[in-house]
Amino acid sequence: MAELKDKIQQYATRLGDDSLVLGHRISEWTSHGPFLEEDIALGNVALDYVGRARMFYSYAAELAGEGKTEDDFAYLRDEREFQNYLINELPRGDFAFTIVRQLFVDVYFNYYLTELKKSKDPELAAIATKSLKETRYHLRRSRDWTIRLGIGTEESKTRMTKALNDLWGYTHELFEPDELEIELIELGIAVDMRELKANWLSDIKAIVKEAELEIPDAEWAVRGGREGFHTEHLSMLLTIMQSVHRANPGANW
Amino acid sequence: MAELKDKIQQYATRLGDDSLVLGHRISEWTSHGPFLEEDIALGNVALDYVGRARMFYSYAAELAGEGKTEDDFAYLRDEREFQNYLINELPRGDFAFTIVRQLFVDVYFNYYLTELKKSKDPELAAIATKSLKETRYHLRRSRDWTIRLGIGTEESKTRMTKALNDLWGYTHELFEPDELEIELIELGIAVDMRELKANWLSDIKAIVKEAELEIPDAEWAVRGGREGFHTEHLSMLLTIMQSVHRANPGANW
């Protein structure tokens, strides 16, 4: 039983990592948005992800015991311990990059959280329930923007095409559970995205088509997030994010 | 006497801060230069400044005693303790910005180090002697580039003009010693740049004229480096620079 608890803790931590790292990237848009309304909307999305990270980490901390808190998970783990999927850590890029990443992730989470609501772990199910509503709002946004920018101008189309190409290879690992996750899937705790890849793909295809864009036929795929094998971007993100916290060991804020 | 030692230590630390922060900014050009030869040349300049910082900090550490090292000065002081002039901490900008900053600083150091060679403090004089040769090489480079880019194309002229405008207001504080420095000037230890401002200005004017550019007539001036009153750029620089060192307290490298 103790071992299962550790595994759920690790699973919750991973989901926290995904949310925190992505939330951090979106928060980098603050005061950089294309207009004020978008600054507000992007702030909302960033807030939702940071909030989600806090729920997952708090649950992981509860399972870890020993007085651990959400901040221990966010601020005191190293690059190699973070297990977020790589797509979340890529730099914010231009607005097209951010929108395409959100589209991929929002469609994904729409399925993921719907499944996680049915988890046999009631805490995870509860977090999923709270988060799903936000994700539906995010998805409306990223879908609408994809269509607007796909159809808008030559430049916006070019940028969206580039973003699709640059991001496509990072989507594959989202559907490849490792041993830990397979074990938790079999216990009805974790979500099995292998089965939902076809749905994800068909949703994305439909939206991309409506946006008069095309799915890349590139065959590359980069993997490694769940093993802590990250791109060079994550360590700089953590360097910045953890700096004040680490410079003052043991302080309260 | 103990008090004088502290003052010299602080003076050496300031000179170390100037060198380290500027060296750091130049080092950010690595693999970003306009061609390979420039990557090498910029690497050289960065190396010279880091080397200079090490000499000044080592001397400060020696004066501080208590087993302090150069790295304590570089890695374990906070933003408010750094006393470099602001011009050194500004982000690298484009190549024009880097060249104009170097021009200002190189002409400055050419006078500064020539004076510092005569310091009654033999350690400071020795560091000045070693550094002056490098600075003469730097100055040849920044002078040549200023002329090339000033005369080159419309775009290069526009960029150089913008860089002159953006940097001009940061040059004033370079010639304004504070109480500590005035005391050390009177003791023949520190350099008095008040007297050399006219020379600096006349050299800069001559080079800028040869480059077919103009000295800005803007009247703004930002001050505060020697009081630790920095722009928002320094804290991010230190966040990055100190991250690995601080994450591993007490470790050797």
Next chain:
Amino acid sequence: MNSSLSDLEQAFQAKIDAEQKIEPKDWMPAKYRSNLVRQVSQHGHSEVIGMQPEGNWITRAPSLRRKAVLLAKVQDEAGHGLYLYSATETLGTSRAELIEALQTGKAKYASIFNYPTQTWGDIGAIGWLVDGAAICNQVSLQRTSYGPYARSMIRICKEESFHQRQGYQIMIELAKGTPAQKAMAQDSLNRFYWPSLMMFGPHDSDSAHSAQSMKWKIKRETNDDLRQKFIDQTVPQIEYLGLEHPDKDLKWNEERGHYDNGEIDWEEFTSVINGNGHCNRQRISHHVAAHEEGSWVREAQNAYNKKMKARRASAA
């Protein structure tokens, strides 16, 4: 015509004297309109530019709770900017004109944002002192004579006092924290106290627009009165934190029932406004860069809307 204008003006002033609100479609003197545009847009620009110094620490906030609170706060500022820009638009000035005036320096924003945020403590000090000073002003403006402005002030005040409490809570944590944290708190207080006092503007005797603005109830209290209120309320807050007061000449004046304060360095005030602050150029060039970076998005959105309209038209 002259006499009828004068009639209009009299009726206008009578309405104001009777504490009735002026609404967008009402007649108003050209000068009332332009003063209002100046004041409301400056207020809006301050919210927008204010996002930068605080945004500077979102990625480094030292706990997840603080990160979320700060994100929400900066987002609120964007919202306040929007309300105020909308209020200005009701006076006939478009968003594009507002942005241009900000970027070319024709319009001002609160000069406090020309000071840099150097440490995390500054986020506490800004919330506590800068928002605190802003609230003193904004509370009085809830009764301002222009309807849309007064109504946005009511919404904004509610959120700002929330922000101020959050800023003060950061300061409490620091002040009761480790020695390094306490030093950080003191340092931020020292740097932001005086500029906060300057936020109320020059002494009444030196204030250019005050008399007319008071008469039109664009302003409701004088700079010095508002400043006094702020000085008085801040003293016990500093005491509670156990920090040193930055004003060494501060003294309770029994007779006035207020604190007498040390001299404000108005030269610094003028100097920073006139371009010698650490961040004047940075704030504007950041805004320009973001605006330019976003231009293709705005263009794409317009193009999309036009295309859709055309397609609907040709389908019909």
Next chain:
Amino acid sequence: MNSSLSDLEQAFQAKIDAEQKIEPKDWMPAKYRSNLVRQVSQHGHSEVIGMQPEGNWITRAPSLRRKAVLLAKVQDEAGHGLYLYSATETLGTSRAELIEALQTGKAKYASIFNYPTQTWGDIGAIGWLVDGAAICNQVSLQRTSYGPYARSMIRICKEESFHQRQGYQIMIELAKGTPAQKAMAQDSLNRFYWPSLMMFGPHDSDSAHSAQSMKWKIKRETNDDLRQKFIDQTVPQIEYLGLEHPDKDLKWNEERGHYDNGEIDWEEFTSVINGNGHCNRQRISHHVAAHEEGSWVREAQNAYNKKMKARRASAA
């Protein structure tokens, strides 16, 4: 004509067999030239692209000494890139052509640089293992048949062995440091060991260009022989560090007088080369971005030179 070409070829081969150097102006077979361009430029591109993963840690080097050493090292790499580009230029391929081939993917660089540097330990591992593997290869190439290439190898080898020592010293400090440092060293060793073995290229039996290149002495030792040398020399180095060897199947073979190693994952090798590494796209887009960012500088330099020439001409 055919027979005279054949005569030339025979003379050429005889010269090579006699260990004489081929120089730029000498006759050489077109295929010798093109093989050489491919090999030397790939080597040059590896130096240039190799600046990126190491440059990633210059701003974060944990001591001033390490920062200076790393800066100097990356600068040396730029220098090596220059020597090798110059050697390629002697074969009639211009710098612009070289850069274009790199940026369009026509030319390759060492696939090891498609792996990310995740921690400071990676800087140690790269210096020690990647430069170590490079040296094994380069030492043999000091005797390569093309003069300019052989001479640049001699210069480069001297500096590279310096780099390798510096990398190993980083590893020593980490391995004998705090538990966190030791873990960092082990982790970097684990990640960079196998890709270093792959640097020598496929097994001799699968190597496309090997036989002809050996005959022309463009290569002097086979991939497998060089790899064996590297494996053997690395074992005692790992032991000295007190780290675990990443190859669990490694065994001393008394008979061969060499270590037998575990199987290399050639699928990973192919996969990374073909675009599935963490950094393939990043490396090229970084190079393209820097090159484009610098185009106005190069243009200005050319324009300046032209203007000066014209002025001198009109003054004369």
